[in-house]
Amino acid sequence: MVIASFLFIISISCNSPEKVKTEAVVKSPDEDVQISFGVDDRGKPYYTVFFKEKVVIDTSYLGFEFKNHPPFEDNFKLTSIEETAFNQSWDMVWGEQKTVNNKYREIAVDLQEESETQRKLKVILRAYDDGIGFRYHFPEQEGVDTLIIMDENTEFKLTGDHTAWWIPGDWDSYEWLYNTTKITDINALEVAKTNKDLAASYIPENAVNTPVTMRTDSGLHLSFHEAALIDYAGMTLKIDKENLKLTSELVGSDRLGYKVLRELPFSTPWRTIQISENAGGLIESKMILNLNEPNKLGExxxxxxxxxxxxxxxxxxxxxxxxxxxxxxxxxxxxxxxxxxxxxxxxxxxxxxxxxxxxxxxxxxxxxxxxxxxxxxxxxxxxxxxxxxxxxxxxxxxxxxxxxxxxxxxxxxxxxxxxxxxxxxxxxxxxxxxxxxxxxxxxxxxxxxxxxxxxxxxxxxxxxxxxxxxxxxxxxxxxxxxxxxxxxxxxxxxxxxxxxxxxxxLRGQEFNAWASDGGNPPEHLSIVVFTRMLSGPIDFTPGIFNIKLDPHKEGNQVNTTIAHQLALYVVIYSPIQMAADLPESYEGQPAFQFIRDVAVDWDQTIVLNGEVGDFVTIARKEKGTDNWFVGSITDENEREITVQFDFLDEDKTYEAIIYRDADDAHWDENPESISINNMVVEKGDQKTFRLAPGGGLAISVKPTN
Amino acid sequence: MVIASFLFIISISCNSPEKVKTEAVVKSPDEDVQISFGVDDRGKPYYTVFFKEKVVIDTSYLGFEFKNHPPFEDNFKLTSIEETAFNQSWDMVWGEQKTVNNKYREIAVDLQEESETQRKLKVILRAYDDGIGFRYHFPEQEGVDTLIIMDENTEFKLTGDHTAWWIPGDWDSYEWLYNTTKITDINALEVAKTNKDLAASYIPENAVNTPVTMRTDSGLHLSFHEAALIDYAGMTLKIDKENLKLTSELVGSDRLGYKVLRELPFSTPWRTIQISENAGGLIESKMILNLNEPNKLGExxxxxxxxxxxxxxxxxxxxxxxxxxxxxxxxxxxxxxxxxxxxxxxxxxxxxxxxxxxxxxxxxxxxxxxxxxxxxxxxxxxxxxxxxxxxxxxxxxxxxxxxxxxxxxxxxxxxxxxxxxxxxxxxxxxxxxxxxxxxxxxxxxxxxxxxxxxxxxxxxxxxxxxxxxxxxxxxxxxxxxxxxxxxxxxxxxxxxxxxxxxxxxLRGQEFNAWASDGGNPPEHLSIVVFTRMLSGPIDFTPGIFNIKLDPHKEGNQVNTTIAHQLALYVVIYSPIQMAADLPESYEGQPAFQFIRDVAVDWDQTIVLNGEVGDFVTIARKEKGTDNWFVGSITDENEREITVQFDFLDEDKTYEAIIYRDADDAHWDENPESISINNMVVEKGDQKTFRLAPGGGLAISVKPTN
Missing domain, CATH: 3.20.20.70 (Aldolase class I)
Incomplete structure (x- = not known):
């Protein structure tokens, strides 16, 4: 199943029992992303991230607190650095694309305490073209069989008061609306008080859940998350407004009184930062997957x-x-x-x-x-x-x-x-x-x-x-x-x-049926695709056609147009997609043809355009066919979207069926007003479509020759 | 099954063995249509038809030629006149409407030859609000057991050189394109020479088949046909250009050498003229059905x-x-x-x-x-x-x-x-x-x-x-x-x-696949509905979506848009309607929803507008539901069609799904360009739609409350 197109590993090991140096550097294959890792003059491990030679994550310290053990905090020395360059392609059993390229450079740094405990810690850091990941490895060592982690203190020191799209660091639920604020305006505890609809929720401090996505003043996009969460607690990120710093806050257990219990040796999940100059790059990134182990189940x-x-x-x-x-x-x-x-x-x-x-x-x-x-x-x-x-x-x-x-x-x-x-x-x-x-x-x-x-x-x-x-x-x-x-x-x-x-x-479609706050606002999915969706497939259950829920739910409604609902089958990735409405809501609706037709497995995915929280347009090619599907959604603002059909094959002519908001469509005033047209398109064609407030656009594109 | 809403018959019999008078008159219930029937000074039976006191059919003589008998031609006297007024409603097992009102006034006139043969003939004439019908009855009589009819000479003397929509009086086939000419330009024998595609065709003279529809200079519409064709030859109408006269020409048998052989007593089919000031009235008329016997099969x-x-x-x-x-x-x-x-x-x-x-x-x-x-x-x-x-x-x-x-x-x-x-x-x-x-x-x-x-x-x-x-x-x-x-x-x-x-x-859809003349022109159906369709349901097999027949038939195509094809499901009446194209032509087409939805049995039919050969818009209400379907087609000319939604119920709101020609649609240049929209409509709403050249419009209308 996994077809390695090529595999290229260079390992350079500088293994010596003594401190080798105080800083190690690894650059992404395209050299745009750089991680520097080191220990400072007090022996505190830190890392810094650069993108195109500018600091993206400023000096951020790493550490752990344990039960019955002194913390990992300082007094470390670097004892060895192993560098690896990796380049391998693998095929997805199902997914956003057929083949994923896993190309990175890595440094694995061995640390050892210079104090008498002489405990060891390894930090593995990978630089990808689309971001960075690092994990801790606790090697076998004398005197420590089991570690009870009371806190992981991984810092992410920001370089400015970025705009962030965040949900509170709830230990029980991710089903929150996304907030769009500056870092210094993150107020998870205030938000926590607004909960009226969650059966389980616990938000102990001003933290956020991941993925949390940010945009810097210079327009760079960052998204913080973790990869390969196995036998460990989920990580929230505590907000330090004064220092513009995020620190890992693991979800705990009031029953057991700790965060994580592990026997050595073990590795933590990867702590990840996706980095992209354009918002769409976050969606196209496969770094989170690449940081996981290969397929263990076969086909x-x-x-x-x-x-x-x-x-x-x-x-x-x-x-x-x-x-x-x-x-x-x-x-x-x-x-x-x-x-x-x-x-x-x-x-x-x-x-x-x-x-x-x-x-x-x-x-x-x-x-x-x-x-x-x-x-x-x-x-x-x-x-x-x-x-x-x-x-x-x-x-x-x-x-x-x-x-x-x-x-x-x-x-x-x-x-x-x-x-x-x-x-x-x-x-x-x-x-x-x-x-x-x-x-x-x-x-x-x-x-x-x-x-x-x-x-x-x-x-x-x-x-x-x-x-x-x-x-x-x-x-x-x-x-x-x-x-x-x-x-x-x-x-x-x-x-x-x-x-x-x-x-x-995430906060799913069902909130539109009964949430006390009136349901998901029109912008919801245009944030979700740049946050929650970076972690993996979403069973959002799109496709509500009876937007006003008439006559079942007076006072509730879906806050998008029908065309927006259709677009979600392309915009949201999942190998299972529900057509969530009642059969009777679909009967007789020509627009339902899009749901009949749309694929759920893909050879290729291209984000044509998008801005977090505003709009996004995604084109996906159906697995094993020459059919393409395009989905575009907007927030509460009407806008014109241009689709550049550059993704089509040169020598083919295609029939496109356009499902767009009718001229009078509006998520609240006229949400079911949809217009369906067909047109012939070819590679290089450029078409502009109007999306209504809360609207969308769905296109199926099939070759005619 | 047949529910007689009421039945009201007045019979006035003036039965006397002697000549009663020389002319009898019968007027339609609304008194707009009048038939005068009499014998002239030579004893020749004739009739005349008036509409709103103006002559529509001028003095037209009636007669027969027989084998081994002298003709019925002159020397007749009127021996009795029986008048009847009839008003009864009956329900259709399936049909264009649930209930049909059969309301007419009739005179049954007994004729007898004054010559020594003293043969008898009865002529029954009915005046309906929507036209006239008359038939011959050959009563039992001495000396005549069997009649071999060599010719029926029923005349229809026109009052002007009307515009006529006609096909040649082919004895084998009705599969001809309709010609639009003045009466004096009817040239069936010239047209006959153009046949390249009919496996059977025989056109012996300059005659036309029925129904043949005409429009007078003053805008009155007439359509000539026959009803209850049982044990008799079909009637064509021979053209006498000089006298602007049509004369019945029965289809013969070269094998048997005559037209009709019948034992007495027997009645001929009804000879019918539908009369309407507007073209749509011809379609709404149920006179042909009313002239047939009630249902013999039950439900x-x-x-x-x-x-x-x-x-x-x-x-x-x-x-x-x-x-x-x-x-x-x-x-x-x-x-x-x-x-x-x-x-x-x-x-x-x-x-x-x-x-x-x-x-x-x-x-x-x-x-x-x-x-x-x-x-x-x-x-x-x-x-x-x-x-x-x-x-x-x-x-x-x-x-x-x-x-x-x-x-x-x-x-x-x-x-x-x-x-x-x-x-x-x-x-x-x-x-x-x-x-x-x-x-x-x-x-x-x-x-x-x-x-x-x-x-x-x-x-x-x-x-x-x-x-x-x-x-x-x-x-x-x-x-x-x-x-x-x-x-x-x-x-x-x-x-x-x-x-x-x-x-x-009629000349059906299949001609578009292979006819040597390039198929049915865009105007075809806008003539058919005012001619062929007046006789009864048509298995036209509409619904071709692959208009250019690509890649199967280079050089042939359907000469309409897809929206026109959809409209035909409403415009053409038939209790069976084929979705004629290949399944693969429908797969993925949102417009196919109309074919899924459209009804095939109706409670009500209203012709909203139309002109013969130009366009027609018909609204039909689905049997047993509150759903309406509207179909509109045009000929080769683009036009705007206004749909007045007066037929809807006062207290209901409806969702209309509009299947219309896209702005760039054209029967030849862009026939598959269709636009689908939904809108809310209520009684009294008026909407205007553009029909492309060769285009159409199909609307499904369903109540939302």
Whole structure:
């Protein structure tokens, strides 16, 4: 599967037991990005990052605090530096592009304390053309078997009061609207107070979650994140406004009283900074993936990227319920209204979605609320032992639904709501995945709604990181692909485990159905693609056509046009994309053709233009065909977008079908007004389109010859 | 089924054995239309028609010539006049509207020769608000058992040199382009010489086929036709340019040497003249149906109006063949090219169409070329005994295809190509329909390509009229609905036998694929709807999306835009409507949504505007719903069409999806350029749309509340 186009490694090892020098430098292959690493006169390890010879990250110190051990802080010396140049291409099983080039230069620096403890630490730093990553390695050493990390103190010293797009450093949830402020105006604790809709949220200090993206005054784009988060706590970034400094703040465990416990030797996740002169470069960057280990699962032929529909939005609209007792839908929870009196996951309803999928080039049907336990879900403290993930409600014939789906060529997507009781889920995991295996179901959407049980654990702490990864690896053994909601953030593990197909981990479409603040504003996705999406695929569930949610949800609506919703199938990357609205909202809509047609797996991705929080235009080439799809979205501002069709083949003529905002479209006043045209396009053509306020543009481009 | 809303008949009988008077008058219920009937001073029966007190048909004589009998010509006296006023409503099993009002006044005039033969003749004349009809009745009488009619001499004396839309009075085919000329410029025999594409054609004199439509200088519209053509020869109208007179010319039989043979008593078909001040009134008129007998079949629950696709267009494009030997497609016949090497009607291909139909709200799949015999078809003289209508080719598993269709909810439409060998067909009819009954197939498309066998018979003569009607009645016994191609013209028999669902009988879509004259010009349908369509449903097979037939037919194309093709689903009435193009031409086309959505059965039909040969806009309300569909087409001229949404309900809001020619659309230069928009409309709204040259407009309108 992984085709190494070429592999070129140079290793220069300057191995000596004594201090070799006090600073090491590594430059990216194109030499634009430079990391300097050293220890200062007090033996404090630090690094600095330059881009085109200008400082991007000023002198930033590194350190750790431990339980039962003195901290790693100073008194270090460099004992060896190993330099490596690496250049290898690998193919994605599914992804934004067929082939990824992993090209970097690395220095691995061995440090040792000059104090009597003489503890060792290795720091590995990689310079890519599109950013930098570094990780800590704790080597085997005498006197230390296990480390209990109380704090990691990795600094990111900024060079100015950048504009930042951030969400609070919530230990339980990423489901926040992005804020656009200067660094000095980041006020996560104030924002925390506005939460009215999150079932689980804990924001202990003025920190932000990653990816957090910034733009400097000179227009350089930086995005801070981490890669390969394995057996470690998730990292938030604490804000030091005075010093314009971010410092790692690991998510902790109130139950265990520490952040991370590891036996030596071990490596931390990579701390990453993507760097790009234009905003689109952040999206095109594959550095996060490159910092992960190669594919361990092979071709994963049992999972194919797909579009799907499902019994889901109807619960958010309050039309039907998860539980058979018909008490539990989002109207009952968020609006204090009476629930519908209708269970959603019935055999009959599932078949209705299967029929719709079969007719519309949609590969999967998700059925939520199919299994017993939903009457004891959100709002209950004692959620362990409730769900068993194998017992259907009596009005849902799981086997018959799967059989009917197979007959129609439609895959059923399993649903496992753990209700944030991971111990119960782990006990049931083998049984649950065995059932799936026996039915030939190869994908599961998992959910972790609510505060984690046991109390004191948080969604993003080491204990839960390990749970999420365990579920992913166990699922792979049963040939099950995982789409986790309320997940740990993506850190590129999909490269290593391509059964990790997608995840939520952002404020999704469903907030538009009931959020007390009126839903996601028009700008939401034009920030998300430059922040959350840098970490990995998003199961955002786009494609709402009944924008005003009429007649189900008075006072709520989706705050975009329909054309914007269509564009999201291209703008957002995920190998699974939901057509989230009710089938009846799509019936009779010519614009639905775009959803039928649009691909979910790609040979190529090009960001044509974009500015964080304002707009973005992305072109993607369908895997294995000559078809292209273009998506463009704007925020609340109307704008003209020019699409330069330079990505097309020279010798071909293409039919483009343009789905654009009609002249009178507007996200609030006329959101469903869409205009569809076809035109012939060729390489080099340049076309300008108007995007309405909150609007979008979706284009399918297919060769005619 | 037939709900008589009320029935009101007044009969005034002035029965006396002596001559009562020399002229009788009957006026339409609204008194605008008047027929005067009398005998002149030589005893010659005549009639005159007035509209709003102006002469529309001047004194026109009536008469017959017989074999072995003197003609009916003069020496008649009126012996009795019976007047009737009739007002009854009846419901259509399927149709342009739910309920039809049949309201007329009638005089039935008994004539008797004053000569020694004393033969009797009755003439029944009806005045409707929308035109007139009259028929002859030959009562039982002494000395005459059987009449052999050599000629019927019914005159229609015009009042001016009207503009006429006409096709030649071909005894074998109606598949001619319409000519637009003054009466004095009608030159059917010159036109006859231009035939290069008709396998059967016989035009013995300067006559026209009916319906023939005219517009007087004062703007009055007249259309001449006949109703209830049963056991009689079809009528053409001979042109007397000098006297501006049309005279009935029955289609004859060279084999039998006469026009009609009947035993007494019998009635002729109705001779009809539809009269309307505006062109649209002709389309709205239901007079032809009202002149037929009520429904004899009841509810006909076994047939439901449907859209269909089929293995048909691919033969016209030369992609596949009817025969398994792969010699027979339209490229081989019309272009003298090599045929494809692929049989169209394979099990696999049929299933492909079934899958497409199942996905797209299309009820039926027609499969042509499924049965043995096609290698001995067009171009062969000895065509009797070739087709048996029950033996599939070995690569076509009829039962499996039907089973697969049923599984997918799709009906198979049977195909019977008689190759104009009706004796063979009549011998096989019971066997063929029995097979259909056993398979649960309830519709057949029949074909009569080529000159009739036996030689000397013509498609439109009495012998064939009887064959067509026999097939229709026999089919009804087996619960089979009939869609006849190369048929006798429609004369309203669908009222009596609602299993007569549609027919060809015009120059259809297929001419665009191969006609030597470049296909149907853009104006074609804007004449057809005011001429051919007045007789009854048309199986025109609209919906070609691959307008340029690329890459199959260089030099041929459909001479309209795609929007025009869509509009035809509303503009043309038929309870079966083909989506004629290849599935691959529809895949990915948002405009195909209109074909998915459009209804095929109606509660109401309104002609919003139109001029014969120029344009027409029709609104139809879907049966049993509140959905409306609007179709508008234009000829080669671009024009603006205003749609006045007065037909909508007062208290409703509607979503309209507009499928219109894009600004750059043109039937030749840019025929596939279509623009799709949605808008909210309410009763009273007025919207203006541009139709491209050869363009069209299709609108679906559905209530949102």
């Amino acid at each position: 994963v032929k049992w999972f194919k990227p797909m579009k799907y529909v499902g019994i889901w939005w109807e619960m958010h609209l309050g039309i039907s319920t998860w539980d058979i007792g018909a008490t539990q839908d989002m109207s009952t929870w968020t609006k204090d209204q009476a629930s519908s009196t209708k269970h959603g996951a019935t055999t009959e309803n599932a078949k209705r979605y299967i029929d719709f999928a079969a007719k519309n080039n949609i590969g999967g049907v998700l059925v939520e609320g199919w299994n017993t336990g939903w009457e004891h879900w959100i709002g209950f403290e004692d959620r362990e032992g409730v769900f068993d993930f194998v017992t259907p409600y009596p009005d849902y014939d799981l086997k018959e639904v799967v059989r009917y789906g197979k007959e129609k060529g439609v895959d059923i997507i399993m649903h496992h709501e753990t209700s944030a009781a991971p111990r119960t889920y782990e006990q049931q995991m083998d049984t649950a995945y065995s059932l799936m295996e026996s039915l030939g179901i190869h994908a599961v959407k998992s959910g972790y709604v609510g505060p984690i049980i046991p109390k004191g654990e948080y969604h993003h702490g080491q204990w839960m990181v390990n749970h999420y990864n365990k579920a992913m690896i166990k699922a792979a053994e049963y040939e099950v692909a995982v789409n986790a909601h309320e997940p740990i953030k993506a850190t590129g593990l999909r490269r290593t485990y391509p059964n990790m197909i997608s995840r939520e981990g | 006909v629950k076994w047939f439901k109006p449907m859209k269909y696709v089929g293995i048909w267009w691919e033969m016209h494009l030369g992609i596949s063949t009817w025969d398994i030997g792969a010699t027979q497609d339209m490229s081989t016949w019309t272009k003298d090219q090599a045929s494809s090497t692929k049989h169209g009607a394979t099990t696999e291909n049929a299933k492909r169409y079934i899958d497409f139909a199942a996905k797209n709200n299309i009820g039926g799949v027609l499969v042509e070329g499924w049965n043995t015999g096609w290698e001995h078809w067009i171009g062969f003289e000895d065509r009797e005994g070739v087709f048996d209508f029950v033996t599939p080719y070995p690569d076509y598993d009829l039962k499996e295809v039907v089973r697969y269709g049923k599984e997918k909810g799709v009906d198979i439409i049977m195909h019977h190509e008689t190759s104009a060998a009706p004796r063979t067909y009549e011998q096989q009819m019971d066997t063929a329909y029995s097979l259909m009954e056993s398979l649960g197939i309830h519709a057949v498309k029949s074909g009569y390509v080529g000159p009739i066998i036996p030689k000397g018979e013509y498609h439109h003569g009495q012998w064939m009229v009887n064959h067509y009607n026999k097939a229709m009645i026999k089919a009804a016994e087996y619960e089979v609905a009939v869609n006849a191609h190369e048929p006798i013209k429609a004369t309203g028999l669908r009222r009596t036998y609602p299993n007569m669902i549609s027919r060809e009988g």
